[in-house]
Amino acid sequence: MKYMSAFEIIGPVMVGPSSSHTAGAVRIGNLAGQLLAEKAKTVRFLLHGSFAETYRGHGTDLALLAGLMGYTTDSESIPKAFQLALMEGLEYTFEPTNLGLVHPNTVQVLAQGEHHQLDMIASSLGGGKAEVQELDGLPLRFSGERPTLILSHKDKPGFIAHLSQILDQQGYNIARLSLDRQSRHGDAITVCEIDETPSSALLKLLSTKIPDLQNIRQVWVP
Template structure:
């Protein structure tokens, strides 16, 4: 039940028609965009369950696109997101996935921009709340409710200790941490949900630790 929050009761400030199909979808799109680190040029959305069956009628396509443009859930531009994405030079592909996703409102998003790539699997689980189940092929979960650092690194002794020690030294409280690795001594990803957002200097310090490959900030609490 880790993904339940107050949004499940009252819902977020949003452009309608549906908190699950619109607000949650916007938030999923924003996570994917921020994981990529820039506006995507190509985006492929593979939809599952209710998302696949009703995304045109419920505006899920517009909401996901708005998230890729880094709009907030209450942004008045959401109904025109497809036009604005085209004007921005984005190419969008929509695919109805086969089989079941991890939740009835699920989507896999693949993004690219000049050599940069990102992939997430996520779901809108009610009231604007989302669950991210994997990022860039790693089975790590985040909620998007808190500022989150996603770190790709080598699976080496001391890497986790170095990162947690640095965050502690800089005064950040880790509310949640998740780790996945491809294999012993292979690539790994660690995500940290923090009570407050770190600045660029903290991100840079993490990036310069031994065996760190990439550090990405995901912060849906920051207005776009």
């Protein structure tokens, strides 16, 4: 029997009206902002299903935009997201689309910063929970509810062993680990959820000691 937490029953502390269409959307924006790892200059939100049908009435547009700019689910600035984006010089569009066989509350986020770009598909699952479904064209799953490392690399033997060894030596416990790849020896992404917040020293160590590591990002949206 699966026991539900109080969070799942009551929902998050949030600015309404909807935990799925507002709080979950803020978390999706938070995930996108952390993955981009810099201030966005332009962003396109491609809205699917229920998101596409009700985004104006439920404030999903405001929530996604506010989350991308770093505001949290309980922020009173969410209703002012359009004005705040204008002040930051952030250009944005909201476009209904069909993303295929995905959760009805799903959005593709295409964001561009000064140095980086982001292509992410994520869903709001209810109760303020959100989950990334695809990143940089690769299918994967993570919520960011625990400190999470996202490592882009070539699919080569020994990558997971190197990663696990360094984390163990530095005293980090792995809570969940998954690898998705385009093809054998092709581009791959490893998602590593850990129990402790990673230090800058750990990130530097991983970047210098793991062969074939191309990029490392971190997210945490507790």
